[in-house]
Amino acid sequence: MSENVLKVENVTMQFGGVVAVDNLNLEVNQGEIVALIGPNGAGKTTAFNVITGVYQPTNGAVWFQGEKIVENHPQGKMKQQYKGEHAGDYTQVLAPTPDKVTRLGMARTFQNIRLWKSQTVFDNVLIAKHCRTTSNVFSAAFRLNRKEEAQQRENVLELLETVGLADVKDELATSLPYGKQRRLEIARALAAEPKLLLLDEPAAGMNPQETEELTAFIGEIRDRFHMTVFLIEHHMNLVMNISERIYVLDFGKLIAQGDPAAIQNDKRVIEAYLGVSEDA
Amino acid sequence: MKNTSKKGAWIGLLCIAALLAAVVVLENVLDPNKNIMVFTALKKGAVYALVAVSMNLLNGFTGLFSLGQAGFMLLGAYTYAILTIPTSQRDAVYYIYNGSAINFSLPELFGGGAVGLVLGVLLALILGGCVAAVVAWLIGLPVLRLKSDYLAIATLGFGEIIRAVFQWDKLGPVTNGANALKNFPTFTSFNIQNANGETVLRLSTFVAFLLAGVCIAVIVLLINSTYGRAFKAIRDDEVAAEAMGINLSRHKRLAFVISSFFAGFGGGMFAMFANQAQAKTFTTAMTYEILLIVVIGGIGSVSGSCIAAFLYVAASEWWLRFLDAETFIGGVKVPLLRNGFRMVVFSVVIMIVVLFFRRGIMGDKELPDLLKKRRKEGAVK
Numbered sequence: 001m002s003e004n005v006l007k008v009e010n011v012t013m014q015f016g017g018v019v020a021v022d023n024l025n026l027e028v029n030q031g032e033i034v035a036l037i038g039p040n041g042a043g044k045t046t047a048f049n050v051i052t053g054v055y056q057p058t059n060g061a062v063w064f065q066g067e068k069i070v071e072n073h074p075q076g077k078m079k080q081q082y083k084g085e086h087a088g089d090y091t092q093v094l095a096p097t098p099d100k101v102t103r104l105g106m107a108r109t110f111q112n113i114r115l116w117k118s119q120t121v122f123d124n125v126l127i128a129k130h131c132r133t134t135s136n137v138f139s140a141a142f143r144l145n146r147k148e149e150a151q152q153r154e155n156v157l158e159l160l161e162t163v164g165l166a167d168v169k170d171e172l173a174t175s176l177p178y179g180k181q182r183r184l185e186i187a188r189a190l191a192a193e194p195k196l197l198l199l200d201e202p203a204a205g206m207n208p209q210e211t212e213e214l215t216a217f218i219g220e221i222r223d224r225f226h227m228t229v230f231l232i233e234h235h236m237n238l239v240m241n242i243s244e245r246i247y248v249l250d251f252g253k254l255i256a257q258g259d260p261a262a263i264q265n266d267k268r269v270i271e272a273y274l275g276v277s278e279d280a
Numbered sequence: 281m282k283n284t285s286k287k288g289a290w291i292g293l294l295c296i297a298a299l300l301a302a303v304v305v306l307e308n309v310l311d312p313n314k315n316i317m318v319f320t321a322l323k324k325g326a327v328y329a330l331v332a333v334s335m336n337l338l339n340g341f342t343g344l345f346s347l348g349q350a351g352f353m354l355l356g357a358y359t360y361a362i363l364t365i366p367t368s369q370r371d372a373v374y375y376i377y378n379g380s381a382i383n384f385s386l387p388e389l390f391g392g393g394a395v396g397l398v399l400g401v402l403l404a405l406i407l408g409g410c411v412a413a414v415v416a417w418l419i420g421l422p423v424l425r426l427k428s429d430y431l432a433i434a435t436l437g438f439g440e441i442i443r444a445v446f447q448w449d450k451l452g453p454v455t456n457g458a459n460a461l462k463n464f465p466t467f468t469s470f471n472i473q474n475a476n477g478e479t480v481l482r483l484s485t486f487v488a489f490l491l492a493g494v495c496i497a498v499i500v501l502l503i504n505s506t507y508g509r510a511f512k513a514i515r516d517d518e519v520a521a522e523a524m525g526i527n528l529s530r531h532k533r534l535a536f537v538i539s540s541f542f543a544g545f546g547g548g549m550f551a552m553f554a555n556q557a558q559a560k561t562f563t564t565a566m567t568y569e570i571l572l573i574v575v576i577g578g579i580g581s582v583s584g585s586c587i588a589a590f591l592y593v594a595a596s597e598w599w600l601r602f603l604d605a606e607t608f609i610g611g612v613k614v615p616l617l618r619n620g621f622r623m624v625v626f627s628v629v630i631m632i633v634v635l636f637f638r639r640g641i642m643g644d645k646e647l648p649d650l651l652k653k654r655r656k657e658g659a660v661k
Contacts, residue, residue: 099522099525099526099528102523102525107524110523119509119516126509127509127510127513127521128524130510130525131525137505140502140507141498141501145506
């Protein structure tokens with residue numbers, strides 16, 4: 001087994017005539033923080049959705065911890081229609097649902113916060129532990145799983161203390177300030193005991209100070225939980241500060257990859273973000 | 281934290297025990313012949329409370345808008361009735377079809393007498409729940425792919441189909457066609473009699489309360505378990521629930537099957553309450569009654585459903601009865617009072633309640649929550 005945790009191989013995602021992701025290849029190694037950036041509509045979230053099983057790709061495969069988890073799934077007539085690169089390379093159908101992907105060890109957060117609104121902070125994190133319970137309905141209803149339940153509650157409390165939300169654990173999730181809600185969403189993802197953490201624009205809507213705190217927080221999580229982090233981001237400060245490697249998408253195509261310094265000076269990246277001057 | 285929850289559970293248990301004791305005392309102190317309505321309302325209220333809580337599990341806690349409750353009750357009621365009619369009564373009940381196709385009775389299989397009665401009735405009720413659960417599992421396979429209104433329409437259709445199927449003439453030897461099944465053990469069978477046939481201890485209402493109470497307690501335990509939390513997560517945000525590893529189809533089916541089990545159990549109890557089981561009683565109107573109870577009590581509140589069930593049944597069956605009778609005051613007939621007027625007033629009362637309690641009597645709170653809140657406010661002051 002190679003040391004990469006996640007490998008996206010020749011993934012193409014078409015919606016009708018629109019090619020949202022075009023022949024994407026990328027790798028995320030153990031313990032790394034890798035960012036996927038690009039202008040609006042570049043296909044970043046689509047790539048995320050393919051990886052987590054929300055969409056089935058038109059072509060290509062996704063590997064997780066050396067195991068193939070997604071392979072092209074013919075959506076209607078898509079398979080016949082697809083005539084691009086690597087057509088015909090992928091024939092097997094592997095289409096896990098998002099919950100299965102999470103149980104394999106990938107947990108994600110959402111661009112627009114999706115917490116369970118009527119639940120407390122503590123319960124939000126506790127529910128994420130549900131996918132790790134081994135008890136069935138009967139043993140759960142008749143309290144035969146007390147030990148496991150107590151263990152889970154203890155773990156959640158510990159986790160909340162680590163992320164600094166222990167003091168607000170009995171408050172409603174939606175009553176928290178925005179920055180803390182983001183933090184809670186990350187804590188919830190961590191509760192599912194993932195090997196790979198996928199963050200979809202964690203700094204969206206945050207002010208510079210909150211962003212700075214978040215940057216430190218993500219680094220902390222990686223060190224403490226030996227986590228691998230793959231994130232989508234718009235905030236260049238955050239991306240340049242914490243990511244070890246960066247992939248740049250534009251119109252669904254990968255246009256650059258490398259360390260932050262290289263990306264900052266890449267001509268194509270600057271063009272994609274700022275546009276091309278007319279006399280160039 | 282842990283101590284308080286344990287203490288709360290004990291207080292809850294004590295309250296329930298006190299309630300049950302009060303029911304026994306009440307039933308034996310009051311003359312049941314003079315107070316028929318009180319005990320009718322209490323028994324029917326207990327049955328409706330259980331069915332309403334089972335519906336709340338689905339509609340309020342899992343966020344699946346299902347309207348098949350009457351259909352599942354019908355399955356439970358028929359299973360109960362068919363399994364418990366004494367063999368000696370079968371020919372009389374199934375006289376149109378020249379006797380029943382099933383010629384055994386569970387209470388008799390358990391040796392008759394008090395023990396046979398208790399075991400037989402209990403097993404028949406549980407089997408009724410199981411039949412409803414199995415059918416729910418089967419129709420859940422296609423139906424649970426639908427969402428919100430579409431799911432409601434599909435389950436509504438299921439209820440109607442079941443009702444039609446059970447009235448089918450060809451099934452007569454089993455279901456007695458469109459005729460009622462009767463002569464099976466009812467709540468009154470649990471009254472203890474002495475050798476002279478005089479009733480010594482009346483337990484009929486107590487049995488209704490006990491059965492409903494145990495079932496509701498199980499549902500509450502389930503709601504507070506890790507699976508109940510997963511159901512609430514699905515209700516609050518399906519996408520997030522799926523992304524956090526909760527298998528949507530499996531959990532929805534689970535909620536649907538469990539809810540139907542208790543609806544079936546409640547259906548059996550309804551047959552015991554009504555002294556007969558007939559398909560035409562389990563109409564969509566019955567589902568709407570239960571939905572109304574759930575809405576009035578508060579969607580997502582078990583105690584709300586229980587309180588609303590008793591209020592609803594008492595108001596519709598008992599408190600407003602006088603409106604149905606033609607009354608003369610001083611030789612003058614009171615206008616409007618005639619058969620059926622009760623339902624007009626009742627509808628207006630329901631409308632007023634819904635207008636003033638937008639989120640039901642309890643909202644999504646439970647009784648202990650309200651007490652806790654008050655204590656907290658007191659502490660702040």
